[in-house]
Amino acid sequence: MNLEALxxxxxxxxxxxxxxxxxxxxxxxxxxxxLSIGAIVTGFVLxxxxxxxxxxxxxxxxLTTNWLSIGNLNIDFGLKLDAxxxxxxxxxxxxxxxxHIYSFGYMREDRGFSRFFACLSLFTFSMLGxxxxxxxxxxxxxxxxxxxxxxxxxxxxxxxxxxxxxAKKAFFTNRLGDFGFLLGILVVWxxxxxxxxxxxxxxxxxxxxxxxxxxxxxxxLIFCGAMGKSAQFPLHVWLPDAMEGPTPVSALxxxxxxxxxxxxxxxRIIFLLDPTALHVIxxxxxxxxxxxxxxxxxxxxxKRILAYSTLSQLGYMVMAVGLSGPTPAMFHLTTHxxxxxxxxxxxxxxxxxxxxxxxxxxxxxxxxxMPVTFWTFLIGALALxxxxxxxxxxxxxxxxxxxxxxHNYPLFAVAAFVAxxxxxxxxxxxxxxxxxxxxxxxxxxxxxxxxxMIWPLRLLAVFALVGGFIGISNxxxxxxxxxxxxxxxxxxxxxxxxxxxxxxxSPYWLNYFNGLLDSGLRFLFKIPMMHKILEPFLDSPAASFxxxxxxxxxxxxxxxxxxxxxxxxxxxxxxxxxxxMKNRFYFDEIYEAxxxxxxxxIATVMDWIDRWLVDWGGIGLVRGGTDFSGRxxxxxxxxxxxxxxxxxxxxxxxxxxFVLGK
Numbered sequence: 001m002n003l004e005a006l007x008x009x010x011x012x013x014x015x016x017x018x019x020x021x022x023x024x025x026x027x028x029x030x031x032x033x034x035l036s037i038g039a040i041v042t043g044f045v046l047x048x049x050x051x052x053x054x055x056x057x058x059x060x061x062x063l064t065t066n067w068l069s070i071g072n073l074n075i076d077f078g079l080k081l082d083a084x085x086x087x088x089x090x091x092x093x094x095x096x097x098x099x100h101i102y103s104f105g106y107m108r109e110d111r112g113f114s115r116f117f118a119c120l121s122l123f124t125f126s127m128l129g130x131x132x133x134x135x136x137x138x139x140x141x142x143x144x145x146x147x148x149x150x151x152x153x154x155x156x157x158x159x160x161x162x163x164x165x166x167a168k169k170a171f172f173t174n175r176l177g178d179f180g181f182l183l184g185i186l187v188v189w190x191x192x193x194x195x196x197x198x199x200x201x202x203x204x205x206x207x208x209x210x211x212x213x214x215x216x217x218x219x220x221l222i223f224c225g226a227m228g229k230s231a232q233f234p235l236h237v238w239l240p241d242a243m244e245g246p247t248p249v250s251a252l253x254x255x256x257x258x259x260x261x262x263x264x265x266x267x268r269i270i271f272l273l274d275p276t277a278l279h280v281i282x283x284x285x286x287x288x289x290x291x292x293x294x295x296x297x298x299x300x301x302x303k304r305i306l307a308y309s310t311l312s313q314l315g316y317m318v319m320a321v322g323l324s325g326p327t328p329a330m331f332h333l334t335t336h337x338x339x340x341x342x343x344x345x346x347x348x349x350x351x352x353x354x355x356x357x358x359x360x361x362x363x364x365x366x367x368x369x370m371p372v373t374f375w376t377f378l379i380g381a382l383a384l385x386x387x388x389x390x391x392x393x394x395x396x397x398x399x400x401x402x403x404x405x406x407h408n409y410p411l412f413a414v415a416a417f418v419a420x421x422x423x424x425x426x427x428x429x430x431x432x433x434x435x436x437x438x439x440x441x442x443x444x445x446x447x448x449x450x451x452x453m454i455w456p457l458r459l460l461a462v463f464a465l466v467g468g469f470i471g472i473s474n475x476x477x478x479x480x481x482x483x484x485x486x487x488x489x490x491x492x493x494x495x496x497x498x499x500x501x502x503x504x505x506s507p508y509w510l511n512y513f514n515g516l517l518d519s520g521l522r523f524l525f526k527i528p529m530m531h532k533i534l535e536p537f538l539d540s541p542a543a544s545f546x547x548x549x550x551x552x553x554x555x556x557x558x559x560x561x562x563x564x565x566x567x568x569x570x571x572x573x574x575x576x577x578x579x580x581m582k583n584r585f586y587f588d589e590i591y592e593a594x595x596x597x598x599x600x601x602i603a604t605v606m607d608w609i610d611r612w613l614v615d616w617g618g619i620g621l622v623r624g625g626t627d628f629s630g631r632x633x634x635x636x637x638x639x640x641x642x643x644x645x646x647x648x649x650x651x652x653x654x655x656x657x658f659v660l661g662k
Contacts (some may be wrong), residue, residue: 032114044093083479105452177228184221219277230262247348282322289315329399339383391467399539421556
């Protein structure tokens with residue numbers, strides 16, 4: 001196959017659709033939708049064809065053309081083609097394609113139907129640009145394009161004040177992170193003289209101390225960009241408000257694309273992050289995961305529950321990167337794209353069936369009314385909670401194992417507790433919305449969504465089930481190992497004999513447990529699929545069983561409290577803490593009272609200085625003097641010849657006095 005053509009075609013097809021729709025087909029709804037869907041589905045097919053013919057490590061690994069040269073700075077417009085970018089291309093085009101098809105049914109009655117698909121295509125182009133960028137400048141340009149296109153999608157229903165405010169909040173919050181990101185890019189360029197990822201990686205592998213004392217600062221400044229896009233504390237506040245956009249937008253932003261950009265970027269530039277920066281990143285990720293899971297417990301809007309769930313899972317991924325585990329982070333990013341897109345699209349199916357009702361306490365009894373949505377949503381929930389053999393179990397277990405094997409037990413405890421909370425709030429949602437009796441008239445008259453919305457749910461449910469078995473983590477692990485970024489023996493994907501041997505450094509109980517594995521599971525490993533299913537228990541049995549215990553505890557608590565609940569019993573049990581969780585720990589109010597008020601005060605002071613000191617006292621005096629002089633001279637322009645003759649004679653007399661009088 002033509003290596004030069006396919007990646008460029010995959011990148012620019014969505015841009016072509018985003019251009020053609022507003023210029024030529026805006027009034028033809030079906031044609032606009034088919035152009036957008038065709039562009040991303042074709043991109044997915046071409047990606048599969050490219051990988052099938054060129055493998056996960058194509059040669060050459062970069063396609064470049066010179067774009068800009070200024071002095072010693074040469075900037076290429078290039079495409080980075082390796083296992084990391086190819087995997088992300090499959091996710092963006094595959095999951096994004098399912099969301100595009102779903103949107104055809106979900107948005108069919110909306111008057112902005114064509115505009116919606118144009119914005120989707122622009123967003124897809126921007127995200128693919130991030131995935132394929134081979135240098136920081138190109139990455140930053142597409143990074144900002146994602147911000148602009150997400151602004152258009154979140155504020156799609158701009159006539160709603162809440163949607164317009166949410167779009168502005170997302171845009172400005174991301175700009176705060178992007179300011180730090182840009183500073184980090186400048187620091188790296190100043191220190192290393194290049195912005196190309198391959199060149200930077202080779203430089204730092206050859207000389208790990210090339211960044212010197214500014215290594216931590218550079219890494220944390222670049223991380224600021226990820227804090228914005230992937231909504232990490234304290235820039236996490238924009239993501240839940242992004243639910244004001246249409247539900248397919250929520251699925252697109254919260255599953256495989258925008259929020260994944262920060263994690264992907266960290267995995268791409270992992271070679272720039274020194275131990276100090278990684279330590280900070282790990283703790284910010286862990287804290288974000290815990291904070292978001294606590295808030296999700298007391299949310300009643302079905303989309304907001306899933307939004308805070310996304311925040312929590314992103315915290316898991318960022319924590320994994322900080323633990324020097326880009327492979328578990330990317331593995332979880334991939335499986336999360338499957339089951340979180342499934343959950344959001346399932347929520348959209350429920351919302352449409354209930355005439356845009358989003359309060360879970362006004363649902364109930366949907367199991368019988370919407371059987372396909374019920375079963376697919378249950379699969380997504382089980383995957384999110386980490387129940388084997390669903391995909392989320394394997395990727396989440398990889399993160400828990402990473403924390404366990406790196407002996408970061410405080411973060412392991414945080415991650416395990418978040419697993420309890422995740423199961424609790426997801427089955428709270430599940431029991432209240434799908435089980436029991438209908439709580440409203442709309443719920444009692446609900447019906448299943450049309451096929452164009454149901455088939456994407458079925459497809460994503462399949463991947464949410466089998467995503468842990470299709471070798472994603474092996475591909476990513478091989479990428480980092482071949483790149484020289486992982487110099488230790490991988491903790492995963494070893495034979496079972498490695499695990500059951502005694503290790504003198506391990507506790508007695510762990511060696512005893514390994515002995516039980518040796519005697520009890522030897523027969524099962526003769527079955528290849530069983531080896532794959534049980535692999536996490538061999539890689540890190542303690543982490544796996546603690547993770548499963550966390551899921552069991554969360555499920556038991558949720559079932560005991562919400563199995564037949566007509567109202568939420570938790571506020572009465574937790575009191576003020578439940579109120580704080582419901583109000584998102586008042587972060588918006590705190591920011592309003594501190595940073596925003598300080599910003600408004602500074603803006604008022606600067607306005608006064610600009611208006612009275614600069615404009616009136618400085619520029620105003622010059623302007624006023626010029627204006628006064630002009631007005632005075634204008635009085636001498638009378639149009640009378642005698643006056644002009646007199647002034648001429650007077651002028652001559654004055655000149656003669658100066659010349660002859662001295």
